[in-house]
Amino acid sequence: MPKVPVKVVSFDEIVEWSRLLAEKIRGSGWSPDVIVAIARGGYVPARLLCDWLGVTDLVSIQIVHWPVAAQVAEKAYVKYPVNVDLSGKRVLIVDDIVDTGDSVELAKRSIEGCCRPAEVKTAALQLITSVAKFVPDFYAVEVKEWAWFAYPWNAVEDAVGFIMKIVRETGKSEWCLDEMLQAHLEWYGREYVEKRFGHILYALDMLASRGAIRLAKCRA
Known part of the structure; x- marks a missing residue:
């Protein structure tokens, strides 16, 4: 078993989950006027839900909770709040995944406190029920055991974070490619290495060019 269980998510899955989420929202009889992306x-x-639900007003709030792949911050905080008047609006806050739920809950409190909405509800593509302290009003997929879900929009960011996690915890800064790939297999599993091989190579080159790691030739 890998040290960090990783599940690679495709764009096709994202589109299907967003459609399922939209169906659940429509089936509830409730509809938003504004969607807020975390x-x-x-x-x-959030953009896909705008399309499925026919919503044209989309704004965002930035919450920092996972600054590095698979490494949670000590406490979630609002980095960039919503600074618009949402008086009388039904607001739907959307995130990709709810694990502890701290980000979604904090976003909800922030918007309720500053923007005067008529009603605020929350939604996510996925909910990890084994660790969630806050359950959103709507979610598409229930996940029972924690894993790091590697979404397509942060593939290089994940790769950089995963490499640096290995470097920090091993204390080794010089690696050949074969050694690094073997470490990835042990830490993150074969599915991640096979599906994100190109991103791993790209991230290694990026980190080497920045001087964060040293790449060496593997011995014959």
């Missing part, structure tokens, strides 16, 4: 993971799901 930056940055909520951008794509």
Whole structure:
């Protein structure tokens, strides 16, 4: 078993989950006037929901909770709040995934406190029920065991974070490609390495060019 379980998510899955989420929202009899995307993971799901639900007003709030892949911040905080008047509006806050739920809950409190909306509801593509302290009003997919879901919009960011996690925890800054790939297999699993191989190579080159790691030739 890998040290960090990783599930790679495709764009096709994102589109299907957003359609399912929209159906659940429509089926509830409730509809939003404005959608608020939680930056940055909520951008794509929120835009897709705008399309499925016929909503044209889209704004964003940035909450920082996972500054590095698979490494949670000590406490979620609002980096960039919503600064618009939403008086009388039904607001739907959207994120890609709810794990602890801290980001979505904080976004809800922030918007209720500053923007005077008529009503605020929350939604996510996925909910990890084993760790969630806050359950959104709507979600498409229930996940029972925690994993790091590698979404397509942060593939290089994940790769950089995963590489640097290996570097920090091993204390080794010089790697050959074969060694690094073997470490990835042990830490993150075969599915991640096979599906994100190109992104791993790109991230290695980027980190080497910045001097964050040193790449060496593998011994024959």
